[in-house]
Amino acid sequence: MxxxxxxxxxxxxxxxxxxxxxxxxxxxxxxxxxxxxxxxxxxxxxxxxxxxxxxxxxxxxxxxxxxxxxxxxxxxxxxxxGICEMCEEDIAEARLEVKPQARYCIVCREIVEKTS
Ligand SMILES: [Zn+2]
Structure with missing residues (x-):
């Protein structure tokens, strides 16, 4: 970024x-x-x-x-x-626009939500 x-x-x-x-x-x-x-x-x-x-x-x-x-x-x-804490890929800017404090990319976010 x-x-x-x-x-x-x-x-x-x-x-x-x-x-x-x-x-x-x-x-x-x-x-x-x-x-x-x-x-x-x-x-x-x-x-x-x-x-x-x-x-x-x-x-x-x-x-x-x-x-x-x-x-x-x-x-x-x-x-x-702007880097996903799980897979270390860049978090999509479209996601950051909606949630600038996002820690995970969309894919990892779903995994985190399912396991927590
Ligand atoms: Zn990720």
Whole structure:
């Protein structure tokens, strides 16, 4: 992968990272507002707890994505970005366009998903 292409993905990853950090912090704010607001009755309280459980699940997913992005940014620094970790072939750019933090090519991804 050429340096200019790597640079393109570095920018995409950094933008995605900024976006994730923004949404995680706004979720956190919403949750703390919900938790600080007084529940008027039990029904309200139930709504608040289930909402924050959903929000927690969403942020957990985003944290995983954030870690993957950090990992990919590290790979760009090392010069190993865009190479499948399993077969060491180049990952198709069409795949990286959709998922810039991809670690495996499409073929290996399927194997990994089946075995995990
Ligand atoms: Zn592969």
């Amino acid at each position: 050429s340096e200019s292409v790597q640079e393109k993905y570095r920018v995409i990853l950094l933008e995605r990272k900024a976006e994730l950090l923004r949404s995680i912090s706004s979720y956190k704010e919403e949750i703390s507002q919900l938790q600080n607001s007084e529940a008027k009755d039990e029904a309200d309280f139930a709504t608040i707890s289930s909402d924050s459980a959903i929000e927690e699940a969403i942020t957990a997913k985003q944290r995983v994505e954030l870690e993957d992005i950090e990992y990919s940014l590290g790979k760009i620094c090392e010069g190993s970005y």
